[in-house]
Amino acid sequence: MTSAGDVSYPNPNGNNAKDIFTNGPIMDNIKTEASRTGDEFRDLKNSRVTPSSTASTGQPLTYYHSLLYSLLSWEQPRATATSYISVITFIFAARYLPLLRWVFKLAYVVLGFTAAFEIGGRLVFGQGLSSSFRPRKYYTVPRETIEAILEDLVQILDFGLLEFQRVLFVENIAHTVAAFFAALNAYWLIKFLPFWGLSFIVVTIAYFGPLTYMNHSEVIDAHIEKAQSIVESHANQLKDLVEERAAHATGIVKQYLDDYSNKASDFITPRPRSASPELRKVSSPVIKKEPSTEPEIKPSAFPQAPKEEPVYESIEPADQREPLLAA
Numbered sequence: 001m002t003s004a005g006d007v008s009y010p011n012p013n014g015n016n017a018k019d020i021f022t023n024g025p026i027m028d029n030i031k032t033e034a035s036r037t038g039d040e041f042r043d044l045k046n047s048r049v050t051p052s053s054t055a056s057t058g059q060p061l062t063y064y065h066s067l068l069y070s071l072l073s074w075e076q077p078r079a080t081a082t083s084y085i086s087v088i089t090f091i092f093a094a095r096y097l098p099l100l101r102w103v104f105k106l107a108y109v110v111l112g113f114t115a116a117f118e119i120g121g122r123l124v125f126g127q128g129l130s131s132s133f134r135p136r137k138y139y140t141v142p143r144e145t146i147e148a149i150l151e152d153l154v155q156i157l158d159f160g161l162l163e164f165q166r167v168l169f170v171e172n173i174a175h176t177v178a179a180f181f182a183a184l185n186a187y188w189l190i191k192f193l194p195f196w197g198l199s200f201i202v203v204t205i206a207y208f209g210p211l212t213y214m215n216h217s218e219v220i221d222a223h224i225e226k227a228q229s230i231v232e233s234h235a236n237q238l239k240d241l242v243e244e245r246a247a248h249a250t251g252i253v254k255q256y257l258d259d260y261s262n263k264a265s266d267f268i269t270p271r272p273r274s275a276s277p278e279l280r281k282v283s284s285p286v287i288k289k290e291p292s293t294e295p296e297i298k299p300s301a302f303p304q305a306p307k308e309e310p311v312y313e314s315i316e317p318a319d320q321r322e323p324l325l326a327a
Helices: 015-023 025-046 063-072 077-096 099-124 143-168 173-189 195-215 217-268
Strands: none
Touching (some): 025 063, 025 077, 063 077, 063 143, 063 195, 077 195, 143 173, 195 217
16 A cells, blocks of 8 residues: 555556557547448448439449449548558559469468378377367358349449440440540550559549549539530531531532433433434425316317517617707
């Protein structure tokens, strides 16, 4: 028992440091964050519900649409950050760690120790050691677990197929344009980057793209509207130019078609030419007349012939006559 004036010193064995670490504010913060992260993961799991919205064809969407929207929209920030770190860790582990070799190494070590214990036990004790730990019933996968896994697999496949078709058939023009630029950039980047580097970039954009948009939505929307107005104005100008050129080309084509049509009609049915002089000399066709009875000719029908010789009178012009003598 210590008096009021005694001074206590820390225990040199380090028990106080251990107590501070296990019961201090650092451990409390760690426990609090771990508890919140677990709660967010439960909320994220509960968000797997089929959305009320449907595709343009009327088909219902999958519950992975709701799950990924909740995950990538950072509604549960701790769960989203944890999943991002997990994916990035797996990418780098697959790149720099020989995971497949470790799997085979673990398999042969476990099987080697099991066989050695079994053989050594039978030689020493007359009974195998490994077989003594054999369970009464081997573990099997429950039917409910298999059905749940298959259901998740079907939902994932349907999610991928639906989203690919919605992008391909332009259900949302913005999504189709974004997918086009993403595929174009991936086509060029894969020439210079390894697959794990491209995967790292894609995952980072998928996680932090929506977060950047939510934090700067006003500025991004303003730039998008400005870009849309510029594109629409240029599209209208291009449309007017195309219509003008099309009308001009149509007129030219119509003119050429009319000319060729007239030439073709002249070639098929030539115009009548003027009659040549030789054709003019051709006599008109002779019309045959039926013979008719000649009328009877009588002597009284002719005039009488003169009996006296005619007298000729000379007619001289007036200017050739002799002039009269003046008295």
